[in-house]
Amino acid sequence: MVVALGSITLVCSALLGVMHEVTASPIEAAAKAKTQNAIAAVLPEFDSLSELKTCEYGSYYLASKDGEPVGVAVNSKSSGFGGNIKLMVGFHMDGRICNSQVLEHAETPGLGAKCTEESFAAQFRGFDPAVKKLSVSKDGGDVDAITASTITSRAYCVAVENAVKVFNTVVKEESSNE
Amino acid sequence: MSKLNLITKGFVKDNPTFVLLLGMCPTLATTTSAINGMSMGLATTFVLILSNMAISAIARFIPDKVRIPSYIVVIATFVTLLQFVMQAYVPSVYDTLGLFIPLIVVNCIVLGRAEAFANKNSVFDSALDGIGVGLGFTVSLTVLGLVREALGSGSAFGWKFMPGDGVLVFVLAPGAFLALAYLLVLFRKFIAKQ
Numbered sequence: 001m002v003v004a005l006g007s008i009t010l011v012c013s014a015l016l017g018v019m020h021e022v023t024a025s026p027i028e029a030a031a032k033a034k035t036q037n038a039i040a041a042v043l044p045e046f047d048s049l050s051e052l053k054t055c056e057y058g059s060y061y062l063a064s065k066d067g068e069p070v071g072v073a074v075n076s077k078s079s080g081f082g083g084n085i086k087l088m089v090g091f092h093m094d095g096r097i098c099n100s101q102v103l104e105h106a107e108t109p110g111l112g113a114k115c116t117e118e119s120f121a122a123q124f125r126g127f128d129p130a131v132k133k134l135s136v137s138k139d140g141g142d143v144d145a146i147t148a149s150t151i152t153s154r155a156y157c158v159a160v161e162n163a164v165k166v167f168n169t170v171v172k173e174e175s176s177n178e
Numbered sequence: 179m180s181k182l183n184l185i186t187k188g189f190v191k192d193n194p195t196f197v198l199l200l201g202m203c204p205t206l207a208t209t210t211s212a213i214n215g216m217s218m219g220l221a222t223t224f225v226l227i228l229s230n231m232a233i234s235a236i237a238r239f240i241p242d243k244v245r246i247p248s249y250i251v252v253i254a255t256f257v258t259l260l261q262f263v264m265q266a267y268v269p270s271v272y273d274t275l276g277l278f279i280p281l282i283v284v285n286c287i288v289l290g291r292a293e294a295f296a297n298k299n300s301v302f303d304s305a306l307d308g309i310g311v312g313l314g315f316t317v318s319l320t321v322l323g324l325v326r327e328a329l330g331s332g333s334a335f336g337w338k339f340m341p342g343d344g345v346l347v348f349v350l351a352p353g354a355f356l357a358l359a360y361l362l363v364l365f366r367k368f369i370a371k372q
Binding site for chain 1: 210236239240241243244247248251252254255258259262263265266267269346349350
């Protein structure tokens with residue numbers, strides 16, 4: 001009895017170990033490609049990208065073109081209706097939001113999940129947090145919430161707001177370095 | 179039982195979703211669209227075929243007392259292998275289904291076929307049984323997903339045939355129960371008359 005169960009688990013775990021070795025690098029590559037695509041989608045054109053850096057509010061990538069910084073891509077998250085919403089938010093160096101993309105979410109399909117759709121995400125493109133207010137119109141802000149999904153829309157705004165904080169810290173640090 | 183019968187019985191007579199009512203958790207959770215239902219069905223079929231074959235090959239070496247834990251270990255191994263492979267080579271499918279893949283382990287269909295069929299039949303017959311029941315499950319999930327997607331989002335396999343939103347409740351959890359119940363009635367009334 002012990003021998004049978006023992007040998008089955010031994011064979012199975014050996015099989016899993018081998019398979020993990022085989023697939024580990026493709027899995028890592030796939031995850032990396034996903035991040036790279038998200039960064040490319042949220043930033044203006046760039047030719048070199050820094051490693052992932054961290055500051056007190058979160059982590060970010062610095063992008064530059066011909067040696068000049070052109071944008072910052074910030075990893076940001078907040079808690080939505082069904083779990084964490086993770087965003088990648090890209091900024092122009094003047095502080096305007098270039099674009100944002102949802103990396104991960106667990107919102108209700110058909111309702112909150114619409115935050116991944118163009119009609120909602122488009123309003124953040126070119127959004128200048130210095131001029132407009134980053135909250136839903138119900139709370140006196142300048143973002144139109146998704147119908148029947150105010151919590152998701154608020155969470156999205158909070159995540160973008162966090163990204164703005166990161167961006168401001170980064171700009172301050174970079175300028176003090178010079 | 180003829181070889182062909184082994185495959186076809188999974189579609190009507192022993193249909194896992196509409197007749198045996200097994201594996202309700204993935205059935206209700208993943209059928210928000212036809213594509214999701216089909217992917218879940220195919221993933222389960224893959225595990226079912228392999229676990230059926232493996233279990234029928236080793237069944238006679240396993241003492242009766244530890245057979246259920248042994249089957250679960252075998253099934254869990256195949257599910258984890260599938261998860262690794264999907265994560266590595268089809269990350270987009272993994273993004274939608276990832277959460278539900280581990281659930282295949284506790285899907286009663288897989289353990290049910292191991293216990294009811296694979297441990298007393300030949301490897302070849304068990305493979306056919308896995309194909310039949312797996313495809314029956316896939317077709318059922320696809321149909322259920324199609325109905326929910328059509329009513330809930332006005333599209334079929336992602337192709338939109340109706341502007342705007344449909345009856346949203348069908349994409350949400352209560353709609354899963356409703357749609358399943360309607361289909362169950364229709365299936366029993368017209369296809370699997372008893």
